[in-house]
Amino acid sequence: MQTKIYGHRGAMGEYPENTMLAFKKAIAAGVDGLEIDVHLSRDGEVVVIHDEYVNRTTDGYGAVKDMDLRALKLLSAGSEFEALDNYDPTTWTSEQIPTLDEVLNLVEYYGIELNIELKTNVFEYEGIEQRVHEIVADHNYLDKVIYSSFHMPSILRMKAIYPEARIAWLTDKVPLWPIDHMEELALEALHISYKAILRYPGRISGIEDRIRVWTVNETTDARKLIDHGVETLMTNYPERMMAISRTHQK
Numbered sequence: 001m002q003t004k005i006y007g008h009r010g011a012m013g014e015y016p017e018n019t020m021l022a023f024k025k026a027i028a029a030g031v032d033g034l035e036i037d038v039h040l041s042r043d044g045e046v047v048v049i050h051d052e053y054v055n056r057t058t059d060g061y062g063a064v065k066d067m068d069l070r071a072l073k074l075l076s077a078g079s080e081f082e083a084l085d086n087y088d089p090t091t092w093t094s095e096q097i098p099t100l101d102e103v104l105n106l107v108e109y110y111g112i113e114l115n116i117e118l119k120t121n122v123f124e125y126e127g128i129e130q131r132v133h134e135i136v137a138d139h140n141y142l143d144k145v146i147y148s149s150f151h152m153p154s155i156l157r158m159k160a161i162y163p164e165a166r167i168a169w170l171t172d173k174v175p176l177w178p179i180d181h182m183e184e185l186a187l188e189a190l191h192i193s194y195k196a197i198l199r200y201p202g203r204i205s206g207i208e209d210r211i212r213v214w215t216v217n218e219t220t221d222a223r224k225l226i227d228h229g230v231e232t233l234m235t236n237y238p239e240r241m242m243a244i245s246r247t248h249q250k
């Protein structure tokens with residue numbers, strides 16, 4: 001089995017996270033999928049941003065849940081990105097907070113997978129699971145979407161809405177008896193911090209092909225994780241990881 005590569009928040013090591021620019025750059029690097037984070041705006045739109053607040057990644061202030069999509073769209077999601085060698089603020093400032101619908105339009109064009117992480121562990125976004133699922137269903141993209149969350153109630157709600165959904169539990173530890181968790185909750189996979197896997201590789205023995213790891217940015221770690229046979233590496237540096245993936249497979 002070839003370990004897949006997903007662009008984490010697109011390609012956040014080199015481009016403003018969770019922007020269409022970062023997603024396009026990751027796709028250009030050849031990734032198998034994207035990982036994105038979603039919240040609900042005040043008017044119930046599913047928007048793609050990591051934090052509950054817009055402060056860190058945009059030029060605005062406030063909670064996503066307190067702003068309508070129209071207000072969120074006026075913010076720059078590119079202007080706050082730290083300067084890099086290839087930093088070009090004149091073009092990046094125009095990056096907006098994407099909607100889930102916009103990201104689905106992009107990934108379906110290229111036919112790649114999409115991991116939608118529901119950021120439901122701080123604020124309760126009533127109905128977010130239903131809303132997210134409706135949008136994915138409208139795009140007829142259920143087969144290539146994986147829902148994930150650190151928040152177990154969100155996972156259970158998603159399962160209740162759509163039992164066949166591909167769902168992963170996000171955790172920074174390798175649980176004891178991971179297969180028991182997956183079977184009992186009918187999960188497709190576990191999304192586990194790569195550090196935990198490197199520490200306890202024996203715990204995923206036999207279920208490596210149902211383990212996706214985040215967030216792998218160093219090539220030495222990537223090689224070890226590929227040798228352990230994990231299904232997917234999520235990375236902030238898609239180009240770097242695609243180069244490893246092309247030359248190093250189990």
Ligand code: G3P
Pocket residue numbers: 008035037050117148170191214215234
């Ligand atoms: O989905 C993997 C990873 O994104 C979880 O952590 O904080 O980067 O969303 P975070």
Ligand code: MG
Pocket residue numbers: 035036037117
């Ligand atoms: Mg995430």
